[in-house]
Structures are given as C-alpha cells and as structure tokens.
Amino acid sequence: MNYRGFQACVCSDGRMLDTYAHELDGHTVKCYIASEPGKSFSVYWKDLVGGARIRGTVYVDGVRACGNVSKGFAGEVVDRAECMSSATTSRELIFSAVNLTDDENVSNPAPDCGTIKIELSKVVLVGLNGVRKYSGIDRLASPPLVNERVKKLNAHCVSLGRERPEVAHKVAQTRPLDPNNPGPHVTFEFRYRSREWLETQGIIILVKDEASKTTAPPPDVKPSKPDDIYAQIAALRVRPSAYPLHSPLDDTSNMQGQLCKLEELALLQKEDLKPPMAKLKLLQCKSGTTIDLTGD
Structure with missing residues (x-):
C-alpha cells in the first residue's frame, strides 16, 4: 500500500x-x-x-x-x-x-x-x-x-x-x-x-478484476511511430509517489521490463530512420580516360 x-x-x-x-x-x-x-x-x-x-x-x-x-x-x-x-x-x-x-x-x-x-x-x-x-x-x-x-x-x-x-x-x-x-x-x-x-x-x-489489472504484466508495445515510443518512455518514468494506493513496493518491476522493451524499440526505430548508404559502383577505366564527376 x-x-x-x-x-x-x-x-x-x-x-x-x-x-x-x-x-x-x-x-x-x-x-x-x-x-x-x-x-x-x-x-x-x-x-x-x-x-x-x-x-x-x-x-x-x-x-x-x-x-x-x-x-x-x-x-x-x-x-x-x-x-x-x-x-x-x-x-x-x-x-x-x-x-x-x-x-x-x-x-x-x-x-x-x-x-x-x-x-x-x-x-x-x-x-x-x-x-x-x-x-x-x-x-x-x-x-x-x-x-x-x-x-x-x-x-x-x-x-x-x-x-x-x-x-x-x-x-x-x-x-x-x-x-x-x-x-x-x-x-x-x-x-x-x-x-x-x-x-x-x-x-x-x-x-x-482490479487486482488483475494492477498486477498483470504490461502487454508488448509495438508503436509505429518514433514519437509514440518516446512518449510512452516518458510516461513510464514517473515518481513512485504517483502510483495508486494499492501498489506494492516492487510494482515497478513490470514497468521496468516494459521500459527496456520500449528503449530497445526506440534504438531499432532510430536505425531504421537512417538514410540508406549509397551503393558505390566500381568503374573500370583505361589509363588516360577522363571521368566526369559533376553530373547526376
């Protein structure tokens, strides 16, 4: 309590x-x-x-x-x-x-x-x-x-x-x-x-019913937008004093697990948003050939 x-x-x-x-x-x-x-x-x-x-x-x-x-x-x-x-x-x-x-x-x-x-x-x-x-x-x-x-x-x-x-x-x-x-x-x-x-x-x-809601582990969260992830991470980082009256001392363990999952998803989303690296094409040129690098 x-x-x-x-x-x-x-x-x-x-x-x-x-x-x-x-x-x-x-x-x-x-x-x-x-x-x-x-x-x-x-x-x-x-x-x-x-x-x-x-x-x-x-x-x-x-x-x-x-x-x-x-x-x-x-x-x-x-x-x-x-x-x-x-x-x-x-x-x-x-x-x-x-x-x-x-x-x-x-x-x-x-x-x-x-x-x-x-x-x-x-x-x-x-x-x-x-x-x-x-x-x-x-x-x-x-x-x-x-x-x-x-x-x-x-x-x-x-x-x-x-x-x-x-x-x-x-x-x-x-x-x-x-x-x-x-x-x-x-x-x-x-x-x-x-x-x-x-x-x-x-x-x-x-x-x-109330007890099952407060003690059940949180569902897996799979947000589609990076902003959703960071919003949920911020929501989970609350002070213990904000927990409901019936929260036990270690009620935060489930939230910590969810927080870790969200942070991992955030890193994955961050990697997915990076622009793809341009593929380099190896050109074979004869000696003395001039290559134009100013074009598209």
Whole structure:
C-alpha cells in the first residue's frame, strides 16, 4: 500500500501478499491480506520522500512486536521479521490458528486480534539510552484460547518461532519532530484472515478484476511511430509517489521490463530512420580516360 509518502507491505513464503478492500480513515489506511497458519512473515516499509527520521513501530494482535528508527533519507527501506525476546535474542513472527475450546467462560478474542499495524512517526533522535520493554512476549509466545463459537470466523493469530541469537544493540530514544502533532504521520493496518473466509465474505472477489489489472504484466508495445515510443518512455518514468494506493513496493518491476522493451524499440526505430548508404559502383577505366564527376 502507498499512502502519505510511504509504502508498506507484508511478505510471507518468499512473496508479497496481495491486499484487498482498502479503506482510508484519516491518516490510517486499512486492508485485508490472506494468511496461512505455520508460515512466517515479515513487514516492510519504505520512505518515499525523506527529510526526517522515522520511528516505525509494529504491533501484531495489539502487542508491540518490533520497531526501527530510520536515518531519514528518501528511498530507505526497513524490514522486520522478528520480535525481540531479550537484549540478545529474537523470535520470528508466524501466522497461527487460534486454539478452540468449548469452555463458555473463555472470553472472545481481543479486538486487535488478527491485525498487523505499522505506525510511522516523524521524530528527532535524542539519544541511544532508551529502555526496551518485553512485556508482550508472553502473549505472543502462545496462541490465545477462544471459544469454538468463533470457529466460523476461521480466525488466525500471530505466534513466535524458535529463539535465535541477536547482536546486542542500543535502544534509540526519540521525541516528536512536531510537538504539536506527536501522533503517527501514517498508519498501515493489515487485517489478516484465512483465504477461505475472505472468499466467503466476497472480499477477494470484489477486487479480483482490479487486482488483475494492477498486477498483470504490461502487454508488448509495438508503436509505429518514433514519437509514440518516446512518449510512452516518458510516461513510464514517473515518481513512485504517483502510483495508486494499492501498489506494492516492487510494482515497478513490470514497468521496468516494459521500459527496456520500449528503449530497445526506440534504438531499432532510430536505425531504421537512417538514410540508406549509397551503393558505390566500381568503374573500370583505361589509363588516360577522363571521368566526369559533376553530373547526376
């Protein structure tokens, strides 16, 4: 998704997850993604404008999982796939199915269950003596227990993978760039559900045609005039910020391929427009013969 000078996405199983049913709510953009239990995932965000340090905070199921403070230059990309479990260890983020029970005393899932939220705020770096809190690790370490009456929702949650070592690092301490506007500059909210549930609710079908238009590779272009080629080349060289709301970070790959084809066609057209070289005719002359070179 692309909003307010930033792009963000969720990746799993080596690919970027498609987004569906986009909604805007102030500085927040929301969508649905299809999750698969047992698959690890990572979150990405990209600063398209730059000019200020960005504190990115990732919440999964309402729990702060990880974060980052960027350097503030345009084009900077941050990706996180783990939750810090201690100062020197982390655990990967994994989609999981919730545990069901017939116990009527078990409460319903928390409102934020089934959400991945990325909050991006413009900040000023104050120091590197911040204190990291690990209060949410216990909640994420074991999937929640919910009553089986919510089984029809086919609900998923986020759990943690095995622990792995991490290099100890200092925690950044920041303050808002604008004290009068300390809230997030933009928030991306991904509501993850099973593909079956999304199809049952018609969420995937509603945007099927739209998604095919935005993700299908561009057709081969065979313009007949050189001016057409250069016009299309110029049209493809647009700023990333001009892409539609649902463009993923690497949506430009198809356009780059089309751009290369157009540039090759331009070179071929340029060669075809060159005037043909005059064919030289070898004349055999006897010694002492005068040749007139002034005629046609």
